Amino acid sequence: MNLHSPIVRIETQLLTLKEIELYIKRDDLIHPLVSGNKHRKLKYNLSKLNPDDHPTIVTFGGAFSNHLHATAAACQAMKFACVGFVRGEIDIENPTLKYCISAGMELIPMSRSDYRLKEIAPEVAKIISTYNNPIIVPEGGTNQAALLGVSELIDELQGTRCEDVDYITLACGTGGTTAGLLTSNRLRAKVIAFSALKSDHLIHEIKALSSCKNEDKLIVNTDYHFGGYAKWDQTLLDFITDFEKETSVPLDHVYNGKALYGLMDLIANDYFPKGTKIMHIHTGGLQGKAGLVYIMSK
Template identity: 35%
Template sequence: MPPQSDPQDPLAPLSPRLPSPLQEVHDERFARRGLRLLLKRDDLIHPALPGNKWRKLAPNLRSVAETSQRRLLTFGGAYSNHLRATAAAGRLLGLRTIGVVRGDELAERPLNHSLARCAQDGMLLHFVTRADYRRRADPAFHEELRARFGACAVVPEGGSNAAAVRGCALLGEELRGRTDVAAVACGTGGTLAGMAAGLSAGQHGLGVAVLKGGFLPGEVARLQRETFGGPRGDWWLEERFHGGGYAKVSAELSDFAADFAERHELPALDEIYVAKLLFALTRLAAEGVFPRGSTVTAVVTGRRQPGDL
């Protein structure tokens, strides 16, 4: 059944399927430890903006839609799901989108499948050096970009800001009373910051870092301060399973992803985020991190698209 929406809502074309389904999977690697494994199927929220991309972008897009602004600028890497989701949203809402991409344009020609999809959806791609990309949160850099492209609303990398964190708090609320541990893959930390805030007392939020650097704990704490004025919820980060960095996918991880999808009759797993999350949870279960009798929920934040790594 398609999502129902108010045709007068400026975000009607992005009408979501909420709450997203909660699916139990019977996996011996968890069962032998006395654990239940659930999948929060956020990948089914919207075909063009699955999972946390919808939860984080929708509040930002609503803010833009309620103004006269028709141009949106944001940031991402060469395989950014956030850029792809923003481009798709721009196409559906009639907004012009600009993607500031980390890396040399010549190195990205021909465009990889992810950036090609952005371009097909009408996004103007602006490649910058890695040095300039490090200025992505600098208001002075935003003004330089506005001088080049005209007046535009700016959404941060990954869509992670206070509006996005509040949107992701609804994810935690949907899991109240349903799980002991709610786990999500983390790139910029916004989903974990919001989800943890929405959980009930006694529930635990777990973030699995998909890139290295050790900055995520500080980022999650910063986002919660900016959004709620201080820490919210009980959460922790596991940073051992990034596999060497963002979009780094080993043969072991690919084999795990294919096996997990086959044994549980799931669509091919997104290997940049979701497979790393499930791989981490499987290892943590084997290590005895979760007390026997616990229910562990993995948030499926997206699905593999044709041409993905």
Template identity: 45%
Template sequence: MDKNLISIDNHVFIKPEYLNHPHVSGNKLRKLKYNLLEAKKLNKKTLLTFGGAFSNHIAAVAHAGQENNFQTIGVIRGEELKDLRTLNSTLSVSKACGMQFKFVSREHYRHKTSKSFIEQLEKEFGDFYLIPEGGTNELAVKGCEEILEEVNEKFDYICCPVGTGGTISGLINASNSNQKIIGFPALKGDFLQEEITKFVNKNNWELVSDYHFGGYAKINEDLIQFINRFKKKYNVPLDPVYTGKMMYGIYDLISKDYFEKDAKILAIHTGGLQGIVGMNAKLKQQNKPLIV
């Protein structure tokens, strides 16, 4: 078995993508790799992208831009957040990396992919290289195909959290036909099936939508307790938005005999740990247990 994997028990292993970079970690590093190369090839000086106030993607683009000599612009969902005196940890770190923000209303944000919206951004900021929300495009999928290595062919099931669908698409493309790829969506809605289908031509995958805990960034005390127990037992931190929900789902499915007996399961830890600080700030306000 790959010595770089973390063994949870004889059947479950974790690929710790969160250790691949101190700041642009996990699947974000994979998604940005070829996009940054393309931006340089096109001689772009500025990266522009979209996200919420606690977005791992926003933080990753800010760090990657700083490291690779790009100016960065983040179009942030939520006009009420524009008071820079109250920036949360994600936006504070991104700002420290030089990212410029444009806060837009949630209604306006829904039109972020429209031609008129992009043209208005070009008028305001000039020329830029556009990276979609969550970073998912064909170049991102190409980068995520590199998560799986030859040594990972021994696994029967490969599991990953799903946000915009880029990471699981890369895993599907890189998988063998005898492997089953299982995605655990972090948000409600069935639009992901169609999104993923745009990037893949295999059918050895499935989305298990029972573990979103109410929607994107929604959690409860049961999930918090699971995350804290997991870290204490295995010394592996889980974020509450993505990887915590995936691991909770994996163990619940194991208890329900979803997996074949003696099957080897590989869980992709996609990072996202920077979001714990912001989540704990919200939990503290609500007098709820914190993520340790």
């Protein structure tokens, strides 16, 4: 495990042309299975628990969820039993769910209407009540304990070449990771959160989670969701292929591919003045690449 994830300088023709200094903090390299923002979000959710007191971790996610995958891995390593409620049907050939099962996670399918209510859906509450003293970790791991883990990323920048960046950029889903950055007392940069989904209220959710701390530094960009959550098109896939070839940094199509597409597009359109220094946080999600291959093969 490498919590102080490496920071790499990205050099492309566009960056040279526009005189933009871009770094990527490779949180995807923190851990082979519990990587990216998942490691930071789960850290304080799990580290204070004793498997003997809370034998079961209960959580929620979609069929290709990075959060379910990471939670299954973390619970296996920490010897917690775990249950994942999955939105929709369970296809055991799906590589994400296949891994979760192999790591010992019990998977339970949920109707889309129950999924909206999660643990308060009567059927779900009934199932949860059968576990001994369960701990519920919300979808995407987003809660106050997660924010604390994420805020430590800003501490890690002290003394590095990214200490004084003008902008920090990242992909955004529930808003928990962005909110965690905003709660840091040491945050100096503006934060651009690229929404991976269609949402008009993400900005309010982030502000609610971070109690409006550093709200003057928050910019939510909703222009690069490519049709909605987990949707993609050939333009996005081509961008990912080209970016990977040019930089050797792998990208998923759900989060970081979209965010970096958005960032490069803003750079191409002179959103940032010459000399701007930017750090993108690679939030992981690379297990989803196998899911994309699986979906395309069907």
